[in-house]
Amino acid sequence: MTSIIVSRPPYQLSARLYAPEAPTTNYSPAVIVVPPSNAVKEQFPSTYARLLSRRPHSFYTVCYDPSNFGASGGNPRYLEDPNARVADISAIVDYLMREVRRVDKQKIGVVGICTGGGYAIAAAKKDWRIKAVATISLVNIGDWFRIGWEGREPAEKHTETMKVVGDERRKELRMRPSSSSSGMSGISLGPGVISLPSTPVDTRRSVTPTFDNYRRPSTPTSPGFRELHTGSEEEMGKIIPFLSTTQNENSHADLQELTEYYTTPRAYHPRADNKLLQQSLPLILTFDAFDFVEMYLKVPVFCMIGGVAGSRWHTDRLDIMLRRGSRSGIRGVDNMVVVEGVGHVDFFDGFEEIDRAVSDIGGWMRAKLTSL
Incomplete structure (x- = not known):
């Protein structure tokens, strides 16, 4: 595993790159693991990325x-800005194509979990460099916030x-003093953001991955980790919980377990602290990951x-929409697997x-990727 910095102007993304354990050719396919809302890479996204890089799959992830x-x-x-x-x-696709020398640029796929699955679908319909999409416990965040779990x-x-x-x-802006912008092209990078260039990765060198266990809290940092943001939280606006901390027996079992997963030692991480800027709500409510999928x-x-996942209807809706879309050439979900007796969160750490x-x-x- 290599800690990497991905250029995403006007700032950067903190990421992990896993090299294939046993590449079969000089150039290997790559898979991007898209995290859910409120998750960080040190939680289960790194588990999926690590395992998909190992035999027999051997992807760059x-x-x-x-x-x-x-x-x-x-x-x-x-x-939480869905378009962002x-x-x-x-x-991340840009990074793989530009910086990782031995990635097959024509064979990049995306795996999204929970709301990350919705974002993966939305990305694939507009970025045609993505050649295959897989979702796990798919959630379209716009639908979830609009019409409930x-x-x-x-x-x-x-x-x-x-x-x-x-x-x-309006109240916040009236109370807040005006400030001038700074940074490149008049865009403020914000307090504590370190501007770093992307660094090419020579994947011919052997990379020894560090392994996270499944059901244990992630450590706050990892070897080679560098903070990209150390700013304070002032002047951000009203912060609300992403997941309600007052779940009760009347709440859906999925929501109860999601709260347990993110807010207890089961998987709590200090950089995934169940916070949502209230300004996110209009952005989420007016977003639909499935818009125009049929086209x-x-x-x-x-x-x-x-x-038994309460979120199953998102997958069913996507399948119905794709079946209606004759112009896309896709006749529904290519492969749908329903695992009986399993809930939404079981795929996070089971x-x-x-x-x-x-x-x-x-x-x-x-x-799918090697057939291209």
């Missing part, structure tokens, strides 16, 4: 912290949310979902579930 979160740059902090999240994926709530209720956020923003998503799609996902997706992804 990258996992990363998204813009405004974790160790990556970007201000304001904790802003999609742009992050293209920045199970897709049964009225979206109209969020008209009040939009008004409240606008009112709060512009032209690559094969693999979906794996737990049979031994059997992760092994199943890596095996199925790794084999499918390699077959």
Whole structure:
């Protein structure tokens, strides 16, 4: 494993690159692991990236912290901007094509987990350098926030949310002194953001990966890690919990387990601290990862979902939309695997579930990419 810095102007992303354990040719396919909202690479994204780089799959893999979160740059902090999240994926594609010498530039795939799956779909429909997409516990974050975890709530209720956020923003701006911008082309990089160039990686050198265990808290730092953002949280606006910390027996089992996963020693990480900038809400509520998939998503799609996951309807909706899209040439999800008795979060740190996902997706992804 190599810690890398990915240029994503006007800031950088903190990422990990895993070289293939047993490359079969001079040039190997690559897979980008897209994290969920509120997750950092030191949690389960690195587990998937590491395992997909090992035999028999042997991909180059990258996992990363998204813009405004974790160790990556970007201000304001904790802003979940879906369009920025999609742009992050293209920045990783840029890095693989430009900086990693032995990646096959025509064979790059994306694996997205939870809301990262929705972002992976959104990226593939607009960045045609991506040749295959796999999702695990797929969630379209716009649908989740609009109509609830199970897709049964009225979206109209969020008209009040939009008004409240606008009112709060006006109050904040009235109370805040004006400040001048600095940095390249008049764009402020924000407090504490270190501007670093991308560094080419010579993957001919042997790279010894460091392994994270499945069900244990991640360590705050890793060898070779360098903070990209050390700024304070002032002047960011109102911060709210990403996941409610008041889940109860009436909350869906998935949401209860998601809160447990991110906020307890099960997987807590100090850079994944369950914070969301309130300004994120209008950006999320007006975003749909599945817009125009029937027209512009032209690559094969693999979906794996737990049979008892409350989020299963996102995968079903994507499949229906693709079946309707005759112009795309895609007739539904290429391969859909429903794992009975498994919930949404089981794929985050369950031994059997992760092994199943890596095996199925790794084999499918390699077959699709190597056939190009």
